[in-house]
Amino acid sequence: MRFPIPVLCLALLGTGCAKHEPIRSSGSLTVVPDSAELPPPDRSDLTAADRPALIGPLDTIEVSVFGIPDLDREMQVDASGRIAMPLAGTVDARGKTAAELASAIETALKARYVRDPQVTVNIKSSVSQVVTIDGSVVEPGLYPVTNQMTLMRVVASAKGLTEFARQEDVVILRTVDNRRMAGLYNIAAIRRGAYDDPAVYANDVIIVGDSPQRRLFRDLVALSPVLAAPLIAVLQ
Numbered sequence: 695m696r697f698p699i700p701v702l703c704l705a706l707l708g709t710g711c712a713k714h715e716p717i718r719s720s721g722s723l724t725v726v727p728d729s730a731e732l733p734p735p736d737r738s739d740l741t742a743a744d745r746p747a748l749i750g751p752l753d754t755i756e757v758s759v760f761g762i763p764d765l766d767r768e769m770q771v772d773a774s775g776r777i778a779m780p781l782a783g784t785v786d787a788r789g790k791t792a793a794e795l796a797s798a799i800e801t802a803l804k805a806r807y808v809r810d811p812q813v814t815v816n817i818k819s820s821v822s823q824v825v826t827i828d829g830s831v832v833e834p835g836l837y838p839v840t841n842q843m844t845l846m847r848v849v850a851s852a853k854g855l856t857e858f859a860r861q862e863d864v865v866i867l868r869t870v871d872n873r874r875m876a877g878l879y880n881i882a883a884i885r886r887g888a889y890d891d892p893a894v895y896a897n898d899v900i901i902v903g904d905s906p907q908r909r910l911f912r913d914l915v916a917l918s919p920v921l922a923a924p925l926i927a928v929l930q
Contacts, residue, residue: 726926731892732877733870747817749787749795750836751775754819757799760812768818773851775835781806788835792817823896827852830859830903839898844891846884848900855881860903866892867899878925889923 749755751773759765764780771777775788782802787795792815803811823839825848832853845866849855861881868875877892881902884891894900 724928724930726875726928730889730923730926732866732868732875732924732926734893735868735870735895735897747791747820748836749775749790749792749817750821750824750838751788752821752838753787753817755787755792755795756816756818757796758814758816759799759803760814762808762811773837774833781808825894825896825898825900827900827902829901830856832856839894839896843894845879845894845900846881846891848894849881849902855902863903865901866894867901868895869897874929876927876929878927880924892924 749771751771753771754768755771755777756768757766757777757779765782767779769777769779771787775786776784777787778784779799779802782799783806785795785798785802787798790798796813796815799813799815800811803813821838824836825839825843826836827848828834831849832855834852837848837851845864855861862883864879864881866877866879868877879892880888883889
């Protein structure tokens with residue numbers, strides 16, 4: 695029995711006919727042909743622009759409580775962005791300025807019957823090399839970049855994917871030579887060894903699941919799970 699050529703192509707999607715269909719650029723993205731991974735950033739790309747001093751995981755801070763010297767201490771924010779203090783308990787420090795964290799500690803102390811606490815927080819040292827992960831992960835946020843950091847390791851640092859996360863919809867945003875670039879990845883494909891776990895660098899932004907960045911790729915490919923390699927593009 696003979697099948698029409700279009701039907702045969704659909705049946706062999708991902709092999710044969712489908713391989714000959716090039717993925718074309720759109721008005722928002724310019725596809726980088728024959729590219730299997732995002733290029734690494736230049737040294738200048740790794741230097742973040744001026745921004746408010748926000749507290750992140752593994753930063754070292756100094757907390758002073760006026761009139762209660764027993765509560766004064768220097769401490770390191772833990773990997774999940776939290777600190778623990780006597781009376782105040784556990785306080786989320788991630789993404790807060792020093793003044794915002796001081797206010798949060800004051801609120802926690804008031805809840806423990808400390809009358810009119812006056813708290814000062816200073817950032818002693820900051821971990822500037824961080825990656826941001828957002829979307830369908832258990833603990834989105836900022837995570838320090840260590841040697842040989844990869845996409846899968848960042849996802850693991852964020853306590854993994856949520857139950858209904860779309861594993862084929864993972865975008866890495868990166869600045870390379872002052873160009874904004876994006877890569878579309880499929881975590882399920884990485885897990886089964888279809889292609890390598892990509893390296894992650896400081897200032898990268900990883901978004902898991904539906905997002906404006908993911909929707910830009912929708913103009914280029916509707917069947918991302920069948921891609922044999924990441925889709926790399928330059929943002930317009």
